[in-house]
Amino acid sequence: MAFEEDFATFFDTDEFAVDATLNGVEVRLIFDRAYQFGDVGGAGMASTQPVATIATSAVPSSVEGKALVVQGSQPGFPIALSFTVAAHEPDGTGVSQLFLEKA
Numbered sequence: 001m002a003f004e005e006d007f008a009t010f011f012d013t014d015e016f017a018v019d020a021t022l023n024g025v026e027v028r029l030i031f032d033r034a035y036q037f038g039d040v041g042g043a044g045m046a047s048t049q050p051v052a053t054i055a056t057s058a059v060p061s062s063v064e065g066k067a068l069v070v071q072g073s074q075p076g077f078p079i080a081l082s083f084t085v086a087a088h089e090p091d092g093t094g095v096s097q098l099f100l101e102k103a
Contacts, residue, residue, distance in 0.1 A: 010030075016030050020071060024067075032051050052083075067085075
């Protein structure tokens with residue numbers, strides 16, 4: 001019998017998760033815009049890398065290029081944020097990271 005993890009606790013909107021729409025389908029995910037520092041020239045370059053952590057089962061096939069809209073339901077997210085999925089990286093445990101670009 002295969003082991004199946006219940007990710008409902010991880011993607012609870014009372015904790016860290018937010019509601020979003022991925023390619024027109026409602027999903028819950030953990031959204032992050034972590035600070036990134038690139039080694040560009042002598043001074044470097046600062047940016048953010050928006051990433052969505054989501055249950056792999058909620059990710060449609062061929063997700064690259066699809067729209068992702070993160071709802072503004074937490075402090076710091078007063079409005080919906082629109083992105084395009086640039087890359088999908090499943091980790092093999094049932095969780096995936098979607099690397100995003102501003103739409």
